[in-house]
Amino acid sequence: MALIVHKYGGTSMGSTERIRNVAKRVAKWARAGHQMVVVPSAMSGETNRLLGLAKELAPQSHTDAYARELDMIASTGEQVSVGLLSIALQAEGMQAVSYAGWQVPIKTDSAYTKARIESIDDARVRADLAAGKVVIITGFQGIDALGNITTLGRGGSDTSAVAVAAAMKADECLIYTDVDGVYTTDPRIVPEARRLHTISFEEMLEMASLGSKVLQIRSVEFAGKYRVPLRVLSSFTPWDIAIEEEAKSGTLITFEEDEKMEQAVVSGIAFNRDEAKITVMGVPDKPGIAYQILGAVAEANIDVDVILQNVSHEGKTDFSFTVHRNDYARTVELLNTKVLPELGAEKVAGDTRICKVSIVGIGMRSHVGVAAAMFRALSEEGINIQMITTSEIKTSVVIDEKYMELAVRALHRAFDLDQQAS
Amino acid sequence: MALIVHKYGGTSMGSTERIRNVAKRVAKWARAGHQMVVVPSAMSGETNRLLGLAKELAPQSHTDAYARELDMIASTGEQVSVGLLSIALQAEGMQAVSYAGWQVPIKTDSAYTKARIESIDDARVRADLAAGKVVIITGFQGIDALGNITTLGRGGSDTSAVAVAAAMKADECLIYTDVDGVYTTDPRIVPEARRLHTISFEEMLEMASLGSKVLQIRSVEFAGKYRVPLRVLSSFTPWDIAIEEEAKSGTLITFEEDEKMEQAVVSGIAFNRDEAKITVMGVPDKPGIAYQILGAVAEANIDVDVILQNVSHEGKTDFSFTVHRNDYARTVELLNTKVLPELGAEKVAGDTRICKVSIVGIGMRSHVGVAAAMFRALSEEGINIQMITTSEIKTSVVIDEKYMELAVRALHRAFDLDQQAS
Numbered sequence: 001m002a003l004i005v006h007k008y009g010g011t012s013m014g015s016t017e018r019i020r021n022v023a024k025r026v027a028k029w030a031r032a033g034h035q036m037v038v039v040p041s042a043m044s045g046e047t048n049r050l051l052g053l054a055k056e057l058a059p060q061s062h063t064d065a066y067a068r069e070l071d072m073i074a075s076t077g078e079q080v081s082v083g084l085l086s087i088a089l090q091a092e093g094m095q096a097v098s099y100a101g102w103q104v105p106i107k108t109d110s111a112y113t114k115a116r117i118e119s120i121d122d123a124r125v126r127a128d129l130a131a132g133k134v135v136i137i138t139g140f141q142g143i144d145a146l147g148n149i150t151t152l153g154r155g156g157s158d159t160s161a162v163a164v165a166a167a168m169k170a171d172e173c174l175i176y177t178d179v180d181g182v183y184t185t186d187p188r189i190v191p192e193a194r195r196l197h198t199i200s201f202e203e204m205l206e207m208a209s210l211g212s213k214v215l216q217i218r219s220v221e222f223a224g225k226y227r228v229p230l231r232v233l234s235s236f237t238p239w240d241i242a243i244e245e246e247a248k249s250g251t252l253i254t255f256e257e258d259e260k261m262e263q264a265v266v267s268g269i270a271f272n273r274d275e276a277k278i279t280v281m282g283v284p285d286k287p288g289i290a291y292q293i294l295g296a297v298a299e300a301n302i303d304v305d306v307i308l309q310n311v312s313h314e315g316k317t318d319f320s321f322t323v324h325r326n327d328y329a330r331t332v333e334l335l336n337t338k339v340l341p342e343l344g345a346e347k348v349a350g351d352t353r354i355c356k357v358s359i360v361g362i363g364m365r366s367h368v369g370v371a372a373a374m375f376r377a378l379s380e381e382g383i384n385i386q387m388i389t390t391s392e393i394k395t396s397v398v399i400d401e402k403y404m405e406l407a408v409r410a411l412h413r414a415f416d417l418d419q420q421a422s
Numbered sequence: 423m424a425l426i427v428h429k430y431g432g433t434s435m436g437s438t439e440r441i442r443n444v445a446k447r448v449a450k451w452a453r454a455g456h457q458m459v460v461v462p463s464a465m466s467g468e469t470n471r472l473l474g475l476a477k478e479l480a481p482q483s484h485t486d487a488y489a490r491e492l493d494m495i496a497s498t499g500e501q502v503s504v505g506l507l508s509i510a511l512q513a514e515g516m517q518a519v520s521y522a523g524w525q526v527p528i529k530t531d532s533a534y535t536k537a538r539i540e541s542i543d544d545a546r547v548r549a550d551l552a553a554g555k556v557v558i559i560t561g562f563q564g565i566d567a568l569g570n571i572t573t574l575g576r577g578g579s580d581t582s583a584v585a586v587a588a589a590m591k592a593d594e595c596l597i598y599t600d601v602d603g604v605y606t607t608d609p610r611i612v613p614e615a616r617r618l619h620t621i622s623f624e625e626m627l628e629m630a631s632l633g634s635k636v637l638q639i640r641s642v643e644f645a646g647k648y649r650v651p652l653r654v655l656s657s658f659t660p661w662d663i664a665i666e667e668e669a670k671s672g673t674l675i676t677f678e679e680d681e682k683m684e685q686a687v688v689s690g691i692a693f694n695r696d697e698a699k700i701t702v703m704g705v706p707d708k709p710g711i712a713y714q715i716l717g718a719v720a721e722a723n724i725d726v727d728v729i730l731q732n733v734s735h736e737g738k739t740d741f742s743f744t745v746h747r748n749d750y751a752r753t754v755e756l757l758n759t760k761v762l763p764e765l766g767a768e769k770v771a772g773d774t775r776i777c778k779v780s781i782v783g784i785g786m787r788s789h790v791g792v793a794a795a796m797f798r799a800l801s802e803e804g805i806n807i808q809m810i811t812t813s814e815i816k817t818s819v820v821i822d823e824k825y826m827e828l829a830v831r832a833l834h835r836a837f838d839l840d841q842q843a844s
């Protein structure tokens with residue numbers, strides 16, 4: 001008998017028919033003797049509907065008081081889900097009980113709409129499990145020290161599930177979603193992409209932060225910190241497949257670097273076109289320019305990703321960085337009005353038609369020449385590299401957006417991901 | 423400066439446009455210097471939508487565990503409403519904060535789906551009011567001693583508003599609804615029906631329990647117990663009408679019997695066609711038959727309204743009573759299978775095509791012959807009376823359903839309600 005946490009996404013909870021299937025699947029696990037905790041998302045579309053209503057009424061300035069009410073409203077989507085799933089389980093003949101985050105309680109800080117979990121009291125849940133009940137807990141939310149409802153931000157239910165699994169020292173946390181695991185890259189772009197049976201926690205973290213949408217990045221960080229065995233698998237397999245088969249499906253995120261994993265130098269190719277590039281041109285080259293530029297950007301709460309400072313030429317240099325496309329216009333305006341005059345730079349140029357492509361692999365640590373192989377593959381396709389950034393287990397390049405698919409396919413082939421057994 | 427509680431029904435909260443109007447109206451009151459607490463219902467249709475989802479998944483037996491989940495689900499409708507109204511008030515430049523029942527807290531017993539309020543802690547609300555905030559509290563719900571969410575049953579938001587007003591000793595509780603007050607009878611049946619400027623608490627209680635749908639009966643009981651000044655008024659007047667005019671509109675439910683009220687012998691005519699009549703025929707007339715029949719019915723949790731035992735004839739009698747039409751088939755079956763054999767009665771007859779018409783008036787206490795005047799008016803229209811029941815301030819008759827409108831019109835005229843100034 002194990003303690004298992006299941007997490008179901010909004011699509012899996014999208015109708016009463018699908019909720020009934022979730023209930024049958026959970027009942028199967030419970031009947032096999034496992035203690036079951038389930039964390040469902042809101043029914044698909046519900047969170048958007050609720051936030052849409054709020055937006056129609058929104059005040060001009062986005063105060064904390066406003067954010068507090070957004071959480072009050074948005075948290076109801078998951079509350080409906082847990083109640084419905086509990087009822088569906090009771091209809092299956094199971095004992096079940098649902099809890100909102102505040103009832104557990106899942107305690108968070110007071111950063112409304114993007115709160116962070118601080119602690120989870122599992123006494124009530126343990127008592128229910130001991131009494132033979134399936135316990136269903138709302139994802140995405142908690143309660144702050146003042147007794148206000150908080151939410152964890154979009155996709156926060158993954159984090160809730162992992163946090164509950166960590167607090168309860170669950171044997172495994174299964175994330176049921178609409179894909180059947182983590183792939184070497186997006187199969188819609190590279191049909192030869194293969195599902196990975198295992199991926200290391202660090203690789204998963206890079207994949208998540210680089211744009212692979214399978215898991216919310218904070219949930220991966222949480223799993224890493226507390227070493228929660230995490231599996232991503234499909235909720236669209238028939239609910240009555242053999243439990244042994246289901247328990248091995250999808251992709252397991254592991255913490256041990258076994259030999260097999262060492263063999264693959266690159267595990268996957270990640271990419272995104274969410275970023276835009278901004279270049280401050282003709283900056284007088286003196287100490288502190290990076291701080292002068294990026295300090296102002298950070299103060300405006302804008303996240304910067306790739307950063308590049310060119311070699312100086314005749315006492316002047318160019319300074320480039322990327323931001324999320326949603327922040328592009330705001331950043332350019334900020335630079336033009338506040339930073340440029342002070343800095344004595346010539347002008348600000350920008351490009352929203354870029355993309356970032358990355359190779360990720362724990363094997364890169366012990367293999368030399370991996371980045372070089374990447375650059376050669378791109379060069380053979382005639383793709384110009386605009387920016388480069390590296391970490392211990394990944395190398396990313398910024399290129400023209402129109403080459404994105406071509407680059408991903410070329411790299412997938414160059415690193416033998418098409419054939420390789422994982 | 424007064425402490426005022428506003429309650430808005432589902433229709434008044436039915437869209438973001440209407441919520442914006444509610445916010446403007448509340449802001450007007452707050453700007454006039456009043457401390458404002460607002461209790462809104464769920465957006466119209468929302469509670470039905472939520473309970474409809476639950477019903478699609480419902481287990482066969484309706485256990486407490488199931489009822490608990492229904493409350494978990496249904497309570498979210500009001501939670502969305504309070505958040506949206508708080509945002510709309512902030513957009514109007516007001517300070518506002520919303521609370522779910524459990525946050526106040528509004529403590530109830532554990533009778534899920536029909537809980538009763540036990541106590542309200544107003545410390546948090548008072549602190550917010552003192553800080554200049556409008557406080558918005560979910561109707562319809564509370565929290566039990568175990569920390570579970572409970573709901574008060576359909577229409578429970580009226581009760582929540584009155585309970586909050588009672589706990590806070592509010593100066594007045596204004597119930598905004600889709601009618602503009604309490605009428606002498608339903609204007610759809612009697613076009614001459616007039617709005618009452620005042621009605622006594624006891625009359626309102628009779629009107630509510632007799633089928634007038636303006637206020638939930640429990641809210642009237644609560645108002646009576648704690649002497650909460652209660653006003654029913656329309657939420658469809660323009661939000662910017664003068665506050666002095668608005669404060670006098672609708673119908674005030676009063677606790678003092680002033681002279682003016684004494685003048686009207688009958689204040690209103692109530693009616694409903696929700697009941698069915700059941701007659702147990704040929705019952706051996708011996709002590710205890712009422713208990714034998716109605717005891718079994720009560721045990722099955724069926725409410726009985728009008729009761730009539732005929733004069734005995736040759737040692738046998740007939741025993742009639744009315745139940746809600748929804749309980750009719752169940753009651754007849756119960757009598758046939760369990761009560762009849764034991765009792766030695768002849769048979770059970772029933773009639774679902776009846777209605778109950780009542781005259782209500784505090785003046786009936788001190789005026790003789792009011793019931794006789796009622797019977798004469800009905801007799802002049804050729805309407806046969808099947809059952810009669812009286813209390814200190816009302817007389818009800820059960821008649822054939824097809825005469826309902828005719829009887830209401832005849833009585834409205836007979837008691838001078840058409841012309842009388844209220």
